Every structure is written in C-alpha cells, then in structure tokens.
Amino acid sequence: MAHWFSNRTSHAAAIPATPGPNVSKVDHKALLRLMEAVSGAFYLPCDAGYATAAQQQDPLFQRRPVAVAMCRTVEDVQACIRWCNLYGVSATFRSGGHSTAGFSVLDDRLTVDLSGLNAIHVDSTARTVEVGPGVKEKFLLHAD
DSSP states (O other): OOOOOOSSGGGGGGOOSSSOTTTTTSHHHHHHHHHHHHHHHEEEETTTTTTHOOOOOSSOOOOOOOOOOOOOSSSHHHHHHHHHHHHTOOEEEEESSSOSSOOOOOOTTTEEEEEEEEEEETTTTEEEEEEEOOOOHHHHTTOO
C-alpha cells in the first residue's frame, strides 16, 4: 500500500544529513522539490515504504533507485522527466512491474511508476480503446 504524505514539508527532516551510497550524487533539496511536484506517493531510501515501492516481481532483480515516484497524472510523469533532465539523473519507467529482465527498477535512477495511470476508455461506436500505461492485461481483457 502506498504511503500518501499529508504534510510533505515535515518529511524533509527524515532525509539523512549524509547521503547514502545510492543518492550521493543527488541533492536532497532537489529530491524534495520533485516530491512536492508529484501528486502521488514518493519514496526515498529513508522511507519505511521504500523497499516495497522499489521491489520487483522477480526477487533476483532487486535494485536501489534514488527514489520511487508513484505517478497519478500525466503532469506527474512530465515533472519527473523535467527533473531528471535538470539534474542529470536517469529514469526507469515501471508500468505493470513485471519486467522479466528487471529493467523497470535500476540502481541510482529515478523509478517512475505508471501503475496509477490505469484508465481504460472504450468507445464502442468508434471501435477504439484508450489504455493507460499502468493497465494490467487481466483488466484490459475484461474491459467493456
């Protein structure tokens, strides 16, 4: 279950004064700016929910990203991409979280989780379907 910060400013105190090995190249204030820009949950290595948020389906591929952004909107994704470009941090994108090769979460990168973008819009008249990047196949197969 994602942890939704109700008071994001109080979270600043939880960031360690000395960066860990995976965040040494990223300014903590920059991470806080991104956390404020993302409407969904945001996990740093010092957060209790970080291990769960960074976990992949295959235990063989467990990595430690700089942070995990649980995006709920297109604007969240855009903010993550702009932030990565501004601070020179690479990103990985996770939709279903089932990358068999373990590429959806990598060390020292921002994990942009798209599972919250899971809307399915079926237009029977036009015979079209609009599918969000976070939709899992089992839900798509039963969409009306």
